[in-house]
Amino acid sequence: MTRELYERALKCYAGQVVCARVSELGFDALAPQWITADVTAYVQRWNGFQTTAINETMPADSLLQLYSDYLNTLCRCAEEHHGRVHAVNAECVTVYFGLDSRPDAIADACNCARRCSEAVAALGRRCPQHPTVPGFQVGIDRGPMTIGHCGSVERLFPAAFGRPLDTAAVLSRTPVTSDRGQYGIMFSGAARFELGSDPALVLTQRESVWVKGLLEPVDCYELAVTQE
Numbered sequence: 001m002t003r004e005l006y007e008r009a010l011k012c013y014a015g016q017v018v019c020a021r022v023s024e025l026g027f028d029a030l031a032p033q034w035i036t037a038d039v040t041a042y043v044q045r046w047n048g049f050q051t052t053a054i055n056e057t058m059p060a061d062s063l064l065q066l067y068s069d070y071l072n073t074l075c076r077c078a079e080e081h082h083g084r085v086h087a088v089n090a091e092c093v094t095v096y097f098g099l100d101s102r103p104d105a106i107a108d109a110c111n112c113a114r115r116c117s118e119a120v121a122a123l124g125r126r127c128p129q130h131p132t133v134p135g136f137q138v139g140i141d142r143g144p145m146t147i148g149h150c151g152s153v154e155r156l157f158p159a160a161f162g163r164p165l166d167t168a169a170v171l172s173r174t175p176v177t178s179d180r181g182q183y184g185i186m187f188s189g190a191a192r193f194e195l196g197s198d199p200a201l202v203l204t205q206r207e208s209v210w211v212k213g214l215l216e217p218v219d220c221y222e223l224a225v226t227q228e
Helices: 003-013 016-025 054-057 060-080 107-123 163-172 188-195
Strands: 035-044 083-088 092-097 136-152 153-162 183-188 204-209 218-225
Touching: 035 060, 035 107, 035 163, 060 083, 060 092, 060 107, 060 183, 083 107, 083 153, 092 107, 092 163, 107 136, 107 183, 107 188, 136 163, 163 183, 163 218, 183 188, 188 218
Parallel strands: 136 183
Antiparallel strands: 035 092, 035 136, 083 092, 136 153, 183 218, 204 218
């Protein structure tokens, strides 16, 4: 398929910011390919941009700019830690680590979440209209997945199949019990095992969660990140 056809397909489902980013990365970023591998699924979910409090304190154009800066910050952190941003919607971003067979995919995902908390907090300090930007929660799981694109040339869309995505999505919605901050990181038992022992990380085992389609509950571990 030609570059022109791929670019036309991309513009059917992606916004201007995404299209511009693909142009920066080059034609290879558009190549449709299916990858089956053991990967780390990372779902980062946020809340607050549609709340009354933030809408009443910021003009619409300023809120839109903050939202754009917020998403760019999350995506940039993922790329800096060897993650591949697969999908972005109104409430979450999905990233996969380990597609390049890096042995430290779990550590990359954990460091990405911690770096995101710092970057988002710094973004809030630069925003006088609303110094406390919405926090986020991350769900992380590890396992075999198949990742690629579906659809026709005229309308491609990202697709992924495998348990880690569903588990990470559930973990990203699991209430955080820690009072140490507004940034929560949730690991599945499989991800926690791969992470190994790190004295800098204090994880607390939480009540297991149920994921649709699984016959047994999934172990859950919480790491909350504090920002001063």
